Amino acid sequence: MPTDRKDESQDPKSFILAVPSKGRLEEKSAEIFSKAGLPLLRDGARGYQGEMAGNGSVKVEYVSAGDTAARLAEGSAHMGITGEDLLREEIADFDSAIHLVSPLGFGQADVVVAIPDGWVDVTTMNDLADVAAEFRARHGRRLRVATKYTHLTTDFFARHGADDCELVQSFGATEGAPSSGAAEAIVDITSTGATLAANNLRIPNDGIILKSEAQLAASLKANWSDKARAAAKFILTRLEAYQIAKKQIKVCLRSTPNMGAANMRPPEIEQLQSNYGAKLVDISTGATDQGSSYTFILPVNQQAAFMDDMIGNQLFAIGEVSKPDFLYFQRCEMLERLLGRLV
DSSP: OOOOHHHHHHOTTOEEEEEEOSHHHHHHHHHHHHHTTOOEEESSTTOSEEEETTEEEEEEEEEOHHHHHHHHHHTSOSEEEEEHHHHHHHOTTHHHHEEEEEEOSOSOEEEEEEEETTOTTOOSHHHHHHHHHHHHHHHSSOEEEEESOHHHHHHHHHHTTOTTEEEEEOOSOGGGHHHHTSOSEEEEEESSSHHHHHTTEEOOTTOEEEEEOEEEEEETTSOOOHHHHHHHHHHHHHHHHHHHHHTEEEEEEEOOTTSGGGGOOHHHHHHHHHHHOOEEEEEEEOOTTTOEEEEEEEEGGGHHHHHHHHHHTTSOSEEEEEOOSOOOOSSOHHHHHHHHHOO
Protein backbone atom coordinates (compact mmCIF):
# COMPACT_ATOMS: atom_id res chain seq x y z
CA MET A 1 0.00 0.00 0.00
CA PRO A 2 1.60 3.33 -0.99
CA THR A 3 2.30 5.93 1.68
CA ASP A 4 1.82 9.67 1.43
CA ARG A 5 4.83 11.95 1.25
CA LYS A 6 4.66 12.90 4.94
CA ASP A 7 4.93 9.26 6.03
CA GLU A 8 7.70 8.72 3.50
CA SER A 9 9.86 11.44 5.02
CA GLN A 10 9.42 9.97 8.50
CA ASP A 11 10.83 6.63 7.35
CA PRO A 12 14.29 6.41 9.01
CA LYS A 13 15.56 4.73 5.84
CA SER A 14 14.76 7.82 3.76
CA PHE A 15 16.51 11.12 3.35
CA ILE A 16 14.47 13.42 1.12
CA LEU A 17 16.28 15.99 -0.99
CA ALA A 18 13.95 18.36 -2.87
CA VAL A 19 15.45 19.98 -5.97
CA PRO A 20 13.97 22.24 -8.68
CA SER A 21 12.04 20.31 -11.30
CA LYS A 22 12.86 22.42 -14.36
CA GLY A 23 14.61 25.39 -15.86
CA ARG A 24 17.91 27.03 -15.00
CA LEU A 25 17.61 26.22 -11.29
CA GLU A 26 17.29 22.51 -12.07
CA GLU A 27 20.29 22.64 -14.41
CA LYS A 28 22.48 24.54 -11.94
CA SER A 29 21.46 22.27 -9.06
CA ALA A 30 22.38 19.17 -11.04
CA GLU A 31 25.66 20.80 -12.06
CA ILE A 32 26.81 21.74 -8.57
CA PHE A 33 25.98 18.33 -7.13
CA SER A 34 27.79 16.62 -9.99
CA LYS A 35 30.89 18.77 -9.52
CA ALA A 36 30.79 17.99 -5.82
CA GLY A 37 30.93 14.27 -6.60
CA LEU A 38 27.22 13.79 -5.85
CA PRO A 39 25.56 13.22 -9.24
CA LEU A 40 21.77 13.15 -9.22
CA LEU A 41 20.16 10.33 -11.20
CA ARG A 42 16.71 11.42 -12.36
CA ASP A 43 14.10 8.86 -13.39
CA GLY A 44 13.73 10.11 -16.96
CA ALA A 45 14.10 13.62 -18.32
CA ARG A 46 10.72 14.66 -16.88
CA GLY A 47 10.50 12.29 -13.95
CA TYR A 48 9.76 13.59 -10.49
CA GLN A 49 11.81 11.02 -8.60
CA GLY A 50 15.50 10.23 -8.52
CA GLU A 51 18.42 9.21 -6.35
CA MET A 52 21.92 10.28 -5.51
CA ALA A 53 24.77 8.18 -6.88
CA GLY A 54 26.73 6.46 -4.14
CA ASN A 55 24.10 6.69 -1.41
CA GLY A 56 20.96 4.60 -1.63
CA SER A 57 19.38 6.25 1.41
CA VAL A 58 19.04 9.60 -0.38
CA LYS A 59 15.79 10.00 -2.28
CA VAL A 60 15.63 12.95 -4.68
CA GLU A 61 12.28 14.57 -5.43
CA TYR A 62 11.86 17.13 -8.22
CA VAL A 63 9.38 19.85 -7.23
CA SER A 64 8.66 23.51 -7.94
CA ALA A 65 10.53 26.21 -6.04
CA GLY A 66 7.41 27.10 -4.06
CA ASP A 67 6.69 23.46 -3.21
CA THR A 68 10.26 23.07 -1.94
CA ALA A 69 9.62 25.83 0.60
CA ALA A 70 6.37 24.13 1.66
CA ARG A 71 8.04 20.72 1.96
CA LEU A 72 10.79 22.12 4.17
CA ALA A 73 8.28 24.06 6.29
CA GLU A 74 6.22 20.97 7.05
CA GLY A 75 9.23 18.67 7.48
CA SER A 76 8.41 16.29 4.61
CA ALA A 77 11.83 16.96 3.07
CA HIS A 78 15.12 17.06 4.95
CA MET A 79 16.91 19.40 2.58
CA GLY A 80 15.99 21.34 -0.51
CA ILE A 81 17.18 23.92 -3.00
CA THR A 82 15.19 27.08 -3.59
CA GLY A 83 15.56 30.85 -3.43
CA GLU A 84 16.04 32.47 -0.05
CA ASP A 85 13.33 34.97 -1.00
CA LEU A 86 10.73 32.20 -1.21
CA LEU A 87 11.85 30.62 2.05
CA ARG A 88 11.65 33.87 4.00
CA GLU A 89 8.40 34.96 2.33
CA GLU A 90 6.43 31.73 2.59
CA ILE A 91 7.57 30.29 5.93
CA ALA A 92 6.14 32.30 8.79
CA ASP A 93 8.23 30.57 11.46
CA PHE A 94 11.38 30.68 9.34
CA ASP A 95 13.89 31.05 12.19
CA SER A 96 12.63 28.00 14.05
CA ALA A 97 11.80 25.88 10.98
CA ILE A 98 14.68 26.42 8.55
CA HIS A 99 18.46 26.27 8.65
CA LEU A 100 20.29 27.78 5.68
CA VAL A 101 23.04 25.26 5.00
CA SER A 102 24.88 27.02 2.18
CA PRO A 103 24.39 29.59 -0.57
CA LEU A 104 24.99 27.92 -3.94
CA GLY A 105 26.22 30.78 -6.09
CA PHE A 106 23.38 30.93 -8.61
CA GLY A 107 19.86 32.32 -8.83
CA GLN A 108 20.98 35.71 -7.51
CA ALA A 109 18.28 38.37 -7.35
CA ASP A 110 17.27 41.18 -5.00
CA VAL A 111 13.87 41.82 -3.44
CA VAL A 112 13.57 45.60 -3.69
CA VAL A 113 11.30 48.57 -3.22
CA ALA A 114 10.82 50.46 -6.49
CA ILE A 115 9.32 53.93 -6.92
CA PRO A 116 8.59 56.11 -9.97
CA ASP A 117 11.56 58.03 -11.39
CA GLY A 118 9.50 61.19 -11.07
CA TRP A 119 9.66 61.10 -7.28
CA VAL A 120 12.88 63.09 -7.32
CA ASP A 121 12.76 64.02 -3.63
CA VAL A 122 12.45 60.39 -2.50
CA THR A 123 15.89 58.83 -2.09
CA THR A 124 15.47 56.81 1.12
CA MET A 125 12.81 54.73 2.88
CA ASN A 126 12.36 57.57 5.39
CA ASP A 127 11.50 59.84 2.47
CA LEU A 128 9.00 57.27 1.24
CA ALA A 129 7.41 57.11 4.69
CA ASP A 130 7.04 60.90 4.67
CA VAL A 131 5.52 60.88 1.17
CA ALA A 132 3.07 58.15 2.22
CA ALA A 133 1.95 60.22 5.22
CA GLU A 134 1.44 63.30 3.02
CA PHE A 135 -0.38 61.17 0.42
CA ARG A 136 -2.82 59.87 3.03
CA ALA A 137 -3.47 63.37 4.40
CA ARG A 138 -4.11 64.73 0.91
CA HIS A 139 -6.11 61.86 -0.63
CA GLY A 140 -7.71 60.25 2.41
CA ARG A 141 -6.25 56.84 1.60
CA ARG A 142 -2.98 55.03 1.95
CA LEU A 143 -0.27 54.89 -0.67
CA ARG A 144 -0.57 51.53 -2.45
CA VAL A 145 2.39 49.16 -2.87
CA ALA A 146 1.91 46.22 -5.24
CA THR A 147 3.84 43.05 -4.42
CA LYS A 148 3.92 39.28 -4.25
CA TYR A 149 6.12 39.52 -1.15
CA THR A 150 3.57 40.56 1.45
CA HIS A 151 5.40 39.20 4.53
CA LEU A 152 8.84 40.54 3.61
CA THR A 153 7.32 43.89 2.64
CA THR A 154 5.24 44.21 5.80
CA ASP A 155 8.25 43.60 8.04
CA PHE A 156 10.54 45.89 6.04
CA PHE A 157 8.10 48.78 5.88
CA ALA A 158 7.34 48.46 9.59
CA ARG A 159 11.07 48.74 10.39
CA HIS A 160 11.19 51.98 8.40
CA GLY A 161 8.02 53.48 9.87
CA ALA A 162 6.14 53.42 6.57
CA ASP A 163 2.79 52.80 8.24
CA ASP A 164 0.76 54.83 5.76
CA CYS A 165 1.26 52.29 2.96
CA GLU A 166 -1.26 49.67 1.90
CA LEU A 167 -0.09 46.44 0.28
CA VAL A 168 -1.86 45.35 -2.88
CA GLN A 169 -1.47 41.70 -3.84
CA SER A 170 0.12 41.37 -7.29
CA PHE A 171 -0.70 38.38 -9.46
CA GLY A 172 0.93 39.47 -12.70
CA ALA A 173 3.67 41.78 -13.91
CA THR A 174 4.23 43.78 -10.73
CA GLU A 175 6.49 46.36 -12.40
CA GLY A 176 3.54 47.56 -14.50
CA ALA A 177 1.37 48.48 -11.51
CA PRO A 178 2.40 52.17 -11.18
CA SER A 179 1.92 52.95 -14.88
CA SER A 180 -1.46 51.20 -14.94
CA GLY A 181 -2.68 53.04 -11.85
CA ALA A 182 -3.02 49.86 -9.80
CA ALA A 183 -0.45 51.09 -7.24
CA GLU A 184 1.90 53.99 -6.57
CA ALA A 185 5.00 51.89 -5.78
CA ILE A 186 6.03 48.23 -5.84
CA VAL A 187 8.15 45.59 -4.15
CA ASP A 188 9.50 43.03 -6.59
CA ILE A 189 12.48 40.83 -7.34
CA THR A 190 15.13 41.90 -9.83
CA SER A 191 18.44 40.53 -11.01
CA THR A 192 19.69 43.36 -13.25
CA GLY A 193 17.26 46.22 -12.70
CA ALA A 194 16.62 46.44 -16.44
CA THR A 195 12.89 45.73 -16.19
CA LEU A 196 12.48 48.35 -13.49
CA ALA A 197 14.31 50.92 -15.60
CA ALA A 198 12.17 50.05 -18.63
CA ASN A 199 9.11 50.86 -16.54
CA ASN A 200 10.58 54.15 -15.26
CA LEU A 201 11.13 52.84 -11.76
CA ARG A 202 14.14 53.07 -9.46
CA ILE A 203 15.26 51.71 -6.09
CA PRO A 204 15.72 54.03 -3.07
CA ASN A 205 19.25 54.05 -1.66
CA ASP A 206 18.25 51.76 1.21
CA GLY A 207 15.45 49.99 -0.66
CA ILE A 208 16.96 46.50 -0.94
CA ILE A 209 14.91 44.22 1.29
CA LEU A 210 16.82 40.99 0.64
CA LYS A 211 19.76 39.92 -1.48
CA SER A 212 18.60 36.46 -2.46
CA GLU A 213 20.16 33.46 -4.18
CA ALA A 214 19.60 29.74 -4.39
CA GLN A 215 20.18 28.12 -1.02
CA LEU A 216 20.64 24.57 0.15
CA ALA A 217 18.31 24.67 3.15
CA ALA A 218 17.48 22.11 5.82
CA SER A 219 14.19 21.56 7.59
CA LEU A 220 14.40 21.60 11.38
CA LYS A 221 10.99 19.88 11.48
CA ALA A 222 11.99 16.76 9.54
CA ASN A 223 12.71 13.40 11.17
CA TRP A 224 16.47 13.58 11.66
CA SER A 225 17.11 9.92 12.40
CA ASP A 226 20.64 8.53 12.63
CA LYS A 227 20.30 7.44 9.01
CA ALA A 228 19.22 10.92 7.92
CA ARG A 229 22.14 12.48 9.78
CA ALA A 230 24.53 10.05 8.12
CA ALA A 231 23.11 11.03 4.70
CA ALA A 232 23.56 14.71 5.58
CA LYS A 233 27.19 14.00 6.49
CA PHE A 234 27.71 12.20 3.18
CA ILE A 235 26.37 15.19 1.25
CA LEU A 236 27.82 18.07 3.23
CA THR A 237 31.39 16.81 3.61
CA ARG A 238 31.64 16.52 -0.17
CA LEU A 239 29.84 19.77 -0.91
CA GLU A 240 32.01 21.70 1.54
CA ALA A 241 35.20 20.12 0.17
CA TYR A 242 34.18 21.21 -3.32
CA GLN A 243 33.20 24.73 -2.29
CA ILE A 244 36.42 25.27 -0.33
CA ALA A 245 38.55 24.02 -3.22
CA LYS A 246 36.91 26.48 -5.63
CA LYS A 247 38.37 29.37 -3.64
CA GLN A 248 41.78 27.89 -2.80
CA ILE A 249 45.03 26.88 -4.49
CA LYS A 250 47.77 24.53 -3.40
CA VAL A 251 51.33 25.85 -3.52
CA CYS A 252 54.38 23.62 -3.12
CA LEU A 253 57.57 25.59 -2.44
CA ARG A 254 61.03 24.03 -2.61
CA SER A 255 64.19 25.54 -1.19
CA THR A 256 67.89 24.83 -1.66
CA PRO A 257 70.09 24.10 1.39
CA ASN A 258 71.47 27.64 1.53
CA MET A 259 68.03 29.27 1.63
CA GLY A 260 66.40 30.54 4.80
CA ALA A 261 63.26 28.50 4.17
CA ALA A 262 65.10 25.36 5.27
CA ASN A 263 65.00 26.73 8.82
CA MET A 264 61.52 28.23 8.73
CA ARG A 265 60.17 28.37 12.27
CA PRO A 266 56.55 28.40 13.51
CA PRO A 267 56.47 32.21 14.09
CA GLU A 268 57.43 32.76 10.46
CA ILE A 269 54.74 30.35 9.28
CA GLU A 270 52.20 32.08 11.51
CA GLN A 271 53.15 35.36 9.84
CA LEU A 272 52.50 33.84 6.42
CA GLN A 273 49.07 32.72 7.58
CA SER A 274 48.36 36.21 8.87
CA ASN A 275 49.59 37.94 5.71
CA TYR A 276 48.04 35.66 3.08
CA GLY A 277 45.59 33.35 4.82
CA ALA A 278 47.99 30.53 3.96
CA LYS A 279 47.59 27.21 5.75
CA LEU A 280 50.66 24.96 6.03
CA VAL A 281 49.60 21.39 5.29
CA ASP A 282 52.92 19.58 4.77
CA ILE A 283 56.67 19.97 5.44
CA SER A 284 59.26 17.74 3.84
CA THR A 285 62.87 18.11 4.94
CA GLY A 286 65.21 16.48 2.45
CA ALA A 287 68.80 15.43 2.74
CA THR A 288 71.36 18.14 3.50
CA ASP A 289 72.02 18.68 -0.20
CA GLN A 290 68.34 18.77 -1.22
CA GLY A 291 66.74 21.52 0.85
CA SER A 292 63.15 21.46 2.10
CA SER A 293 59.65 21.74 0.70
CA TYR A 294 56.58 23.33 2.20
CA THR A 295 53.02 22.88 0.94
CA PHE A 296 50.46 25.59 1.61
CA ILE A 297 46.77 26.04 0.89
CA LEU A 298 45.76 29.66 0.37
CA PRO A 299 43.05 31.80 -1.26
CA VAL A 300 43.24 32.09 -5.03
CA ASN A 301 43.37 35.88 -4.90
CA GLN A 302 46.52 35.78 -2.75
CA GLN A 303 48.57 33.70 -5.20
CA ALA A 304 50.50 36.48 -6.94
CA ALA A 305 51.50 38.37 -3.78
CA PHE A 306 52.41 35.14 -1.97
CA MET A 307 54.64 33.92 -4.79
CA ASP A 308 56.29 37.33 -5.16
CA ASP A 309 57.17 37.23 -1.48
CA MET A 310 58.38 33.64 -1.41
CA ILE A 311 60.27 33.48 -4.72
CA GLY A 312 61.08 37.14 -5.26
CA ASN A 313 62.71 37.43 -1.86
CA GLN A 314 64.68 34.25 -2.54
CA LEU A 315 63.22 32.25 0.32
CA PHE A 316 62.47 29.44 -2.13
CA ALA A 317 63.92 28.39 -5.46
CA ILE A 318 60.85 26.72 -7.01
CA GLY A 319 57.15 27.21 -6.59
CA GLU A 320 54.50 24.90 -8.03
CA VAL A 321 50.84 25.91 -8.06
CA SER A 322 47.95 23.50 -8.56
CA LYS A 323 44.18 23.75 -8.32
CA PRO A 324 42.59 21.00 -6.22
CA ASP A 325 39.10 19.72 -7.05
CA PHE A 326 38.34 18.99 -3.40
CA LEU A 327 39.84 20.02 -0.07
CA TYR A 328 38.77 17.91 2.89
CA PHE A 329 39.42 18.94 6.46
CA GLN A 330 38.84 17.03 9.67
CA ARG A 331 35.93 19.25 10.62
CA CYS A 332 32.99 19.89 8.30
CA GLU A 333 31.64 23.26 9.37
CA MET A 334 28.44 22.91 7.31
CA LEU A 335 27.57 19.69 9.13
CA GLU A 336 28.51 21.04 12.55
CA ARG A 337 26.28 24.09 12.08
CA LEU A 338 23.35 21.91 11.00
CA LEU A 339 23.75 19.44 13.85
CA GLY A 340 23.95 22.35 16.27
CA ARG A 341 20.42 23.41 15.21
CA LEU A 342 18.89 19.94 15.56
CA VAL A 343 17.38 18.83 18.82
